[in-house]
Amino acid sequence: DIVMTQTPLSSPVTLGQPASISCRSSQSLAHSDGNTYLSWLHQRPGQPPRVLIYKISHRFSGVPDRFSGSGAGTDFTLIISRVEAEDVGVYYCTQASQLPYTFGQGTKLEIK
């Protein structure tokens, strides 16, 4: 199985400041079809996860442009350019390049 490792596990951030979360996979996520199926999810307490970013850097419909994704191979990053109060919660990276699909441990974003 591909192991997804996120850092940090907890991130206290000041409102209006940027936040960055890293995700490293134990194997390259480059798929034979030329795509890299790395997504970022956001989960608020008591809510299901929702997709923010797919295929490394594509923003899902309705996701604010303060969210951006980058990376390649085994190293990926989610950046929130200016954190807002509604951004609190847990962020997960997930891969669908190889079965079984796997998730990172989650990064808890909190407001200082």
Place this chain on the structure above:
Amino acid sequence: QVQLQESGSGLVKPSETLSLICTVSDDSSSSYYWNWIRQPPGKGLEWIGYIHNSGSTNYNPSLKSRVTMSLDRSKKQFSLKLSSVTAADTAVYYCARLVYAVAIDIWGQGTMVTVSS
């Protein structure tokens, strides 16, 4: 927009079979894969498996011996059965849609299943 809704028993006895259904509100394109994912209380996410509209399945090897997924196109439903459950199977169970060559894009609200006698 398509919505997914899980339903089923919220309490299952140890050694028995957990059964859940996911109802899809609309659209059943052949390019979709219908997934089950679970999240133990306070923990992270675990992919259980998927069933494609063709009926083909793929399960997480860690659960494969206990998992069965099926599809009822006429009712726009897909189901999960997990046998021989233990307390370790206590979790919120989500159904989710995966779009081929894109990502898992839509999640149900989730349903809590507790394994206890």
